[in-house]
Amino acid sequence: MRFTYEALPSRIVFGAGRRNELSAEVQRLGGTRVFLISDGQAKAIADELASGLGALVTGRWDEVVQHVPVELADRARAAVTVAGADLVVTVGGGSSTGLAKAIALTTGLPIIAIPTTYAGSEQTTIYGLTGGRHKQTGRDLVVLPKAVIYDPELTLGLPPSVTGPSACNALAHSVEALWVKEANPVTTALSLEGVRAIAASLPRVMAAPDDLEARSQLLYGAYLSGVALATTSAGLHHKITHVLGGTFNLVHADAHSVVLPHAVAFNAPVLPAEMARLAEALGSPGADPAASLWDLATASNVPTSLATLGFERDQLAEAASRAAAEITDNPRPVDEAALLGLLERAFDGLRPSTEPGGSS
Amino acid sequence: MRFTYEALPSRIVFGAGRRNELSAEVQRLGGTRVFLISDGQAKAIADELASGLGALVTGRWDEVVQHVPVELADRARAAVTVAGADLVVTVGGGSSTGLAKAIALTTGLPIIAIPTTYAGSEQTTIYGLTGGRHKQTGRDLVVLPKAVIYDPELTLGLPPSVTGPSACNALAHSVEALWVKEANPVTTALSLEGVRAIAASLPRVMAAPDDLEARSQLLYGAYLSGVALATTSAGLHHKITHVLGGTFNLVHADAHSVVLPHAVAFNAPVLPAEMARLAEALGSPGADPAASLWDLATASNVPTSLATLGFERDQLAEAASRAAAEITDNPRPVDEAALLGLLERAFDGLRPSTEPGGSS
Numbered sequence: 001m002r003f004t005y006e007a008l009p010s011r012i013v014f015g016a017g018r019r020n021e022l023s024a025e026v027q028r029l030g031g032t033r034v035f036l037i038s039d040g041q042a043k044a045i046a047d048e049l050a051s052g053l054g055a056l057v058t059g060r061w062d063e064v065v066q067h068v069p070v071e072l073a074d075r076a077r078a079a080v081t082v083a084g085a086d087l088v089v090t091v092g093g094g095s096s097t098g099l100a101k102a103i104a105l106t107t108g109l110p111i112i113a114i115p116t117t118y119a120g121s122e123q124t125t126i127y128g129l130t131g132g133r134h135k136q137t138g139r140d141l142v143v144l145p146k147a148v149i150y151d152p153e154l155t156l157g158l159p160p161s162v163t164g165p166s167a168c169n170a171l172a173h174s175v176e177a178l179w180v181k182e183a184n185p186v187t188t189a190l191s192l193e194g195v196r197a198i199a200a201s202l203p204r205v206m207a208a209p210d211d212l213e214a215r216s217q218l219l220y221g222a223y224l225s226g227v228a229l230a231t232t233s234a235g236l237h238h239k240i241t242h243v244l245g246g247t248f249n250l251v252h253a254d255a256h257s258v259v260l261p262h263a264v265a266f267n268a269p270v271l272p273a274e275m276a277r278l279a280e281a282l283g284s285p286g287a288d289p290a291a292s293l294w295d296l297a298t299a300s301n302v303p304t305s306l307a308t309l310g311f312e313r314d315q316l317a318e319a320a321s322r323a324a325a326e327i328t329d330n331p332r333p334v335d336e337a338a339l340l341g342l343l344e345r346a347f348d349g350l351r352p353s354t355e356p357g358g359s360s
Numbered sequence: 361m362r363f364t365y366e367a368l369p370s371r372i373v374f375g376a377g378r379r380n381e382l383s384a385e386v387q388r389l390g391g392t393r394v395f396l397i398s399d400g401q402a403k404a405i406a407d408e409l410a411s412g413l414g415a416l417v418t419g420r421w422d423e424v425v426q427h428v429p430v431e432l433a434d435r436a437r438a439a440v441t442v443a444g445a446d447l448v449v450t451v452g453g454g455s456s457t458g459l460a461k462a463i464a465l466t467t468g469l470p471i472i473a474i475p476t477t478y479a480g481s482e483q484t485t486i487y488g489l490t491g492g493r494h495k496q497t498g499r500d501l502v503v504l505p506k507a508v509i510y511d512p513e514l515t516l517g518l519p520p521s522v523t524g525p526s527a528c529n530a531l532a533h534s535v536e537a538l539w540v541k542e543a544n545p546v547t548t549a550l551s552l553e554g555v556r557a558i559a560a561s562l563p564r565v566m567a568a569p570d571d572l573e574a575r576s577q578l579l580y581g582a583y584l585s586g587v588a589l590a591t592t593s594a595g596l597h598h599k600i601t602h603v604l605g606g607t608f609n610l611v612h613a614d615a616h617s618v619v620l621p622h623a624v625a626f627n628a629p630v631l632p633a634e635m636a637r638l639a640e641a642l643g644s645p646g647a648d649p650a651a652s653l654w655d656l657a658t659a660s661n662v663p664t665s666l667a668t669l670g671f672e673r674d675q676l677a678e679a680a681s682r683a684a685a686e687i688t689d690n691p692r693p694v695d696e697a698a699l700l701g702l703l704e705r706a707f708d709g710l711r712p713s714t715e716p717g718g719s720s
Contacts, residue, residue, distance in 0.1 A: 002375030009369040015362030216361040
């Protein structure tokens with residue numbers, strides 16, 4: 001047993017209705033002038049929160065764009081300065097959190113995050129801005145929210161079309177945390193807890209989006225998936241889905257449920273201990289976890305084949321080639337041919353069957 | 361699902377021989393003048409570490425006393441000032457760590473801890489000093505070590521007479537974390553991981569103290585038990601053992617293996633879900649975890665009855681009375697009569713048998 005592990009500080013306030021404790025959390029951090037960021041979907045809840053904060057709110061911002069364009073961040077930062085804010089509250093999905101992080105990066109202001117999706121970025125020190133002359137992405141403790149309020153009531157309205165991809169991205173982070181190079185016994189234990197929570201709740205949430213108990217489980221799992229990403233890194237699965245999204249204009253998030261079973265099937269032969277624990281966390285001890293993940297996707301009514309996502313079979317070779325260049329670290333050696341095989345299986349969307357020593 | 365959880369920052373460097381990375385860890389924290397604390401048992405290893413640090417060492421301290429007397433802390437603090445140290449390294453058991461914390465409390469200096477026992481205090485913000493006019497105990501983030509090096513090779517020489525009680529204290533912290541008021545799904549997952557590691561390794565370590573793989577598992581479990589204590593609190597079990605130690609001059613640490621099975625048997629009827637998971641972590645799914653803990657103690661050759669520890673039966677009533685006054689929070693209501701029953705069973709040291717709805 002040999003590992004190095006950095007656990008991040010975090011304060012989690014989890015539970016239905018706990019958004020009402022926002023003022024107390026602001027005061028706990030010594031905040032007196034709040035800059036409140038929200039995205040379009042979170043407008044109504046931001047109004048409610050602003051009303052609760054009352055005179056504590058010194059500025060609001062509701063222009064949020066994916067991938068945090070630098071010029072948007074600069075305008076938001078200027079507004080923060082004009083407002084004289086000493087704390088940022090962000091309510092919304094990953095892009096809202098991303099904008100708050102961009103502000104914290106240059107101002108050092110503390111963030112309280114209130115996520116309304118399963119993005120998980122509120123648990124990480126990862127920031128990213130796009131469109132400037134230099135790529136701005138990295139990890140910095142200053143962007144990590146000082147407190148996160150998880151209120152599952154805020155996710156009740158999330159449509160299945162957003163819930164599915166967002167939750168499957170979270171699930172994939174927890175699964176990949178089992179095999180990336182930073183994996184250690186602690187990250188593994190927490191990631192399996194995340195898998196357990198998501199697998200148990202996702203089909204229920206997709207069938208009944210207003211099931212508060214299932215929504216709580218799913219949000220809890222997404223939180224742990226954020227922790228997994230924060231303490232490990234992206235691996236095989238996310239490198240592949242990144243290529244699919246970036247190169248082929250595929251909606252990145254939709255590919256997670258398709259690729260994950262086949263990424264697991266590919267790595268399974270070299271990770272017997274991890275796969276046994278993954279199978280247990282998926283609720284089917286002793287079964288093939290790749291097949292269980294495919295079953296979970298089917299039960300959750302999320303995509304299982306690249307073909308249905310508008311991908312063309314003749315694009316697979318280029319995707320395999322690009323992904324091969326990105327994947328430098330994987331417990332099972334990866335080359336273009338292996339990735340092409342994996343992508344072909346993902347294209348066809350067949351239920352994986354792992355053979356001992358085989359690829360899928 | 362409703363909980364509030366504060367995770368502490370930590371950096372863990374775990375593995376055989378990794379004490380050799382101490383210089384790198386010192387430099388990572390920007391340390392240039394190290395004050396090195398060690399206890400009597402860790403003298404030889406402290407010499408080795410000092411030699412490795414070379415000119416980085418600006419002062420050493422090897423006077424360490426249990427419970428950190430204030431006058432000792434004051435002398436050590438003065439020595440730190442004279443030495444102009446900017447970082448404290450502590451190698452040894454809980455008392456060495458405690459002295460380093462006392463120094464950090466007034467100086468703000470960062471600590472690197474290298475534990476040689478299973479005390480777990482290197483993971484907590486808890487400090488305590490004794491003997492001054494005022495009781496000085498509390499929690500402060502400044503005393504939390506900035507990095508902890510767990511090198512299981514340093515525990516190979518720990519005699520069974522120290523290993524057993526120290527490990528059983530750690531085990532008790534992980535078990536109690538399942539039922540104290542701060543318990544939440546995350547602390548539960550991590551505590552069960554700690555239980556799993558200790559239960560799997562303790563009998564092996566007690567039978568073969570130089571089994572490095574078993575020592576690694578045990579140290580890993582003790583680390584998680586420290587995390588459990590750091591993020592939750594002491595409950596029924598530790599209140600009882602505290603009374604036994606404080607009032608009756610019983611060696612506090614020896615009582616853990618005796619009391620824990622009966623504390624679990626007492627709480628089991630009201631915690632069916634937790635007990636099922638505890639049973640699994642103890643390696644006997646479906647079995648009575650109280651009995652499994654008693655079996656673990658027996659297999660580990662640690663005490664299972666208060667009688668063998670020099671306790672007298674006519675002291676039980678007073679112990680029950682004192683413990684009842686200390687226990688304000690327990691998932692199952694506690695009164696003097698209930699505690700007397702629990703203590704009588706611990707005195708006799710019989711294997712507990714939980715009856716549904718019964719006490720043991």
